[in-house]
Amino acid sequence: MRALSTLVGVALSVGVTSSPAIAIASPATPHETAQIRLAQQMLSITVPSAANLGAAFTGTTLSGRLGAVTVEDHRIVNPNTWTATVSATSFRTGTGTPAQTIPNSQVSYWSGPATKSTGGGTLIPGQLTAAQAQSLTVSRTAFRKTAGSGNNTVTWTPTLLVTIPSTAVLGLYTGTITHSVA
Template sequence: MRQTELSITVPATANLGAGLPGATLSRRLGMVTVRDSRPINPNTWTVTVTSTPFITGAGSATQTIPTSRVSYWSGPAVRHTGGGNLAPGQPTSAQAQTLTVPRIAFRKTSGNANNRVSWEPTLVIAIPSGAVTGLYRGTVTHSVS
């Protein structure tokens, strides 16, 4: 019997590199892939992306990069199989959105049969001018439904 499912695979970690206070970092997070083998018609789905603030140390005001300074853009599909209409949430950097609220990263709006789509999203972080030096950590979460 064939297993049917809707799943998402994301990079476990991403190193965005270093930046100075007042600078902007723009880095790819790595490949995100949705696989859909559900036998429903249509088998549509939506991927949502969220983020925590990025913090270092105890997370004081000067040790926090708030989500209002963290933007995301999905870019286009870099690989896909199966039919249907695929819609990136933010096809280009000009459409990048802050992650202050959950955002749509990618959608399949029509079609049926098995499908798979992959994209390489970019995270843009505007480092506050008063930020202290340190190793900042945050979590970017993709979920599919």
């Protein structure tokens, strides 16, 4: 006799944080009057507001794309390097009892390659392939820029892998994936 598995749906909300800064310009030569020019420097990250990863049976792994994640860097510092990180909460349904929780240790992330970039620089994905997927039990590097200057953008489309515990109950599980850049 074959046991029936429970079908579980997984959805998530996506959070984002970024680091704006203010620049102060100094005189070009010692004979000029000092002027202060305030300019907003922009280092930002944008992510989809939500994603539905679909449904899977208990004891299996669900794979789903989050959608495009983009870092824009319009700072005037040179070189302008940055690191984008990603973290996750556990996924829950109902009141979040153990049978209603998929812990973040069961959630893995891989960034994949850049799908679009402008402005140059050395761009390095956190996890280029599915074989390099990392558990989101702690914050992980999603993407980084290690060299280059001037305005630049990079976009990637990360994938989540969610292993559904065999003890999970039927429900729509929600969690939050948060990207930040600094």
